[in-house]
Amino acid sequence: MSTCPGCALLCDDIEVVVESGRIKETRNACRRGAARIKGCINRLAPTIDQKPSDIESAIKKAAGILKDSKSPMLFGFSNSTCEAQVKGIQLAKKLGAMIDDTSSFCQGLLIEKILQKKFRTCTLEDVRNKADVLVYWGSDAQDSQPRHLSRFSYFPRGESRQRGYEEDRIAIAIDVRESNTAKICKGHFYRIQPKGDREFILALIDALSGKVPAYEPKKILELAAILKKAEFGVIFVGIGLTYSIKEDFDILVSLADKLPNFQIMPMVGHYNMRGFNENLFKETGFVNRVRFHDTAVHDDKYSIIEALREKSIDALLVAGSDPLSSLTRSLIRHLASIPVICIDPCVTMTSKIAAVTIPCAVSGVESGGTAVRMDGKKIGLSKIIESDYLTDEELLVRLMGAL
Amino acid sequence: MVTVLEIYQLLPKTNCKICGESTCMAFSVSLLGRKRKISECTPILEVNFKKQKEKLEALLLPSAGAEETGMIVHPELCTGCGNCVVACPVDVANDPKGAAIGCAPTNDKVIFRVVDGKVVASNIKECRRFGKNRVLCYACIDPCPTGAIEFV
Numbered sequence: 048m049s050t051c052p053g054c055a056l057l058c059d060d061i062e063v064v065v066e067s068g069r070i071k072e073t074r075n076a077c078r079r080g081a082a083r084i085k086g087c088i089n090r091l092a093p094t095i096d097q098k099p100s101d102i103e104s105a106i107k108k109a110a111g112i113l114k115d116s117k118s119p120m121l122f123g124f125s126n127s128t129c130e131a132q133v134k135g136i137q138l139a140k141k142l143g144a145m146i147d148d149t150s151s152f153c154q155g156l157l158i159e160k161i162l163q164k165k166f167r168t169c170t171l172e173d174v175r176n177k178a179d180v181l182v183y184w185g186s187d188a189q190d191s192q193p194r195h196l197s198r199f200s201y202f203p204r205g206e207s208r209q210r211g212y213e214e215d216r217i218a219i220a221i222d223v224r225e226s227n228t229a230k231i232c233k234g235h236f237y238r239i240q241p242k243g244d245r246e247f248i249l250a251l252i253d254a255l256s257g258k259v260p261a262y263e264p265k266k267i268l269e270l271a272a273i274l275k276k277a278e279f280g281v282i283f284v285g286i287g288l289t290y291s292i293k294e295d296f297d298i299l300v301s302l303a304d305k306l307p308n309f310q311i312m313p314m315v316g317h318y319n320m321r322g323f324n325e326n327l328f329k330e331t332g333f334v335n336r337v338r339f340h341d342t343a344v345h346d347d348k349y350s351i352i353e354a355l356r357e358k359s360i361d362a363l364l365v366a367g368s369d370p371l372s373s374l375t376r377s378l379i380r381h382l383a384s385i386p387v388i389c390i391d392p393c394v395t396m397t398s399k400i401a402a403v404t405i406p407c408a409v410s411g412v413e414s415g416g417t418a419v420r421m422d423g424k425k426i427g428l429s430k431i432i433e434s435d436y437l438t439d440e441e442l443l444v445r446l447m448g449a450l
Numbered sequence: 451m452v453t454v455l456e457i458y459q460l461l462p463k464t465n466c467k468i469c470g471e472s473t474c475m476a477f478s479v480s481l482l483g484r485k486r487k488i489s490e491c492t493p494i495l496e497v498n499f500k501k502q503k504e505k506l507e508a509l510l511l512p513s514a515g516a517e518e519t520g521m522i523v524h525p526e527l528c529t530g531c532g533n534c535v536v537a538c539p540v541d542v543a544n545d546p547k548g549a550a551i552g553c554a555p556t557n558d559k560v561i562f563r564v565v566d567g568k569v570v571a572s573n574i575k576e577c578r579r580f581g582k583n584r585v586l587c588y589a590c591i592d593p594c595p596t597g598a599i600e601f602v
């Protein structure tokens with residue numbers, strides 16, 4: 048059995064048929080996972096200034112860039128093992144650099160609150176065994192974590208849910224559009240306006256407090272009645288919800304307080320984003336947006352978005368991430384004007400503009416390690432096939448050595 | 451879903467019995483149930499029915515690749531999510547420690563499994579829609595968000 052690094056569900060029941068050192072077939076992994084395990088279409092090659100090079104020279108060049116930089120940033124690591132993440136954090140410390148990851152414009156806020164124990168939370172095994180009311184909020188699990196409903200949340204039978212999903216579980220979707228997940232939640236789909244989450248939460252808090260909600264009272268009261276009856280409920284908080292209430296995140300804490308039988312679980316995309324958040328939290332008390340001086344300082348201006356907007360960084364090391372593909376054009380302009388070092392198994396948009404590219408092994412396929420599942424459980428990654436590529440962890444160690 | 455009437459409208463409607471059925475309507479029912487082939491109605495093979503025959507073939511095409519139970523899996527639509535694997539009552543009964551609890555199937559008796567990211571069906575004869583005590587089961591169709599499973 049192997050673990051799939053396709054998303055933060057980290058399915059560890061994958062069978063892989065290997066024939067003469069190559070992956071021939073995957074079993075049990077969803078389409079996204081199967082594609083991930085089969086590897087990238089375009090493998091990254093070592094380059095310096097877009098010209099072919101070798102790993103040693105590329106590392107040396109990268110070290111030079113970081114040494115010359117007054118204000119470097121390290122970004123990414125959500126597709127890296129915990130072991131590599133720890134090395135990345137050490138490197139940032141050594142350089143006095145900023146360090147940030149995709150959670151900074153994704154689920155970081157929520158994970159931080161969970162690590163600070165502001166929410167009750169549980170494991171996915173608890174969900175399978177006990178959960179009777181499931182709320183997918185601002186999350187299209189069916190699309191982003193394709194096996195979420197089948198492995199854990201809705202379809203499987205569990206210890207106290209023996210009669211199957213039709214009788215033992217209620218699935219509810221709250222979203223701005225009828226996603227594939229919402230389609231499965233037939234009859235329990237609540238459509239909200241974009242950015243309408245806050246209004247919906249406040250109305251729900253009213254309903255749960257015995258007041259008549261100001262907004263869509265009939266629907267909200269009906270939903271509140273279902274939630275109140277739950278023996279073991281879970282709200283799966285997707286990026287849609289986190290993003291829409293980021294200015295006033297504590298209303299979700301208030302809602303959770305009104306629902307004592309409910310657990311809160313973050314829906315995480317990249318396979319080890321939560322791992323990065325946890326590792327940085329352990330080191331600094333923050334999940335992202337950190338700059339190391341004498342101590343670790345946390346500030347919004349240390350997020351990749353703010354740092355690019357304020358042009359406050361003069362070099363960027365990207366590991367296992369493709370910021371170029373998700374940033375707006377105005378931010379990319381600064382990104383394109385500073386030296387970028389890209390460590391990745393595959394060619395990405397970011398690697399195409401990078402001053403130095405250093406290929407690494409595909410973690411979870413060509414190298415093993417550990418990762419943190421969306422619910423916080425540590426899962427082992429296995430090495431499925433041999434390869435000559437160094438892991439990102441080894442590359443970061445060498446880079447530190449070369450400084 | 452194709453109906454008997456749609457098929458009937460395209461047949462010669464002469465009730466000539468050449469096909470072995472007593473009426474064209476009876477033949478339509480057999481065609482829909484895949485018990486007979488279009489070519490068994492020899493009159494429709496004649497030139498003057500060419501258009502109707504083509505229409506009929508197009509109408510029945512989707513079921514041409516179907517299993518005996520009428521199941522068709524559209525691999526291009528399947529995301530490999532595994533909902534059908536876990537929801538199918540046959541899989542639940544035959545693999546209580548695997549598919550039934552959301553894990554990878556642990557034996558070969560299941561109907562659905564995911565290979566290379568897409569679902570493949572085997573042991574179709576076990577399907578509840580088949581055999582003596584058949585029931586109209588929807589447990590694999592309803593949980594599929596992409597409509598990748600179809601019965602014709």
Ligand code: SF4
Nearest residue numbers: 051053054058080194
């Ligand atoms: S759900 Fe995620 S971890 Fe599981 S097989 Fe699919 S991509 Fe891989």
Ligand code: SF4
Nearest residue numbers: 466467469474477491
């Ligand atoms: S052979 Fe064709 S035309 Fe004759 S009864 Fe059968 S279906 Fe009708």
Ligand code: SF4
Nearest residue numbers: 538577578587589590
């Ligand atoms: S119709 Fe029912 S028994 Fe047949 S394959 Fe689908 S879920 Fe299984």
Ligand code: SF4
Nearest residue numbers: 528529531532534594
């Ligand atoms: S439920 Fe549909 S999409 Fe999911 S594995 Fe089955 S056929 Fe494929």
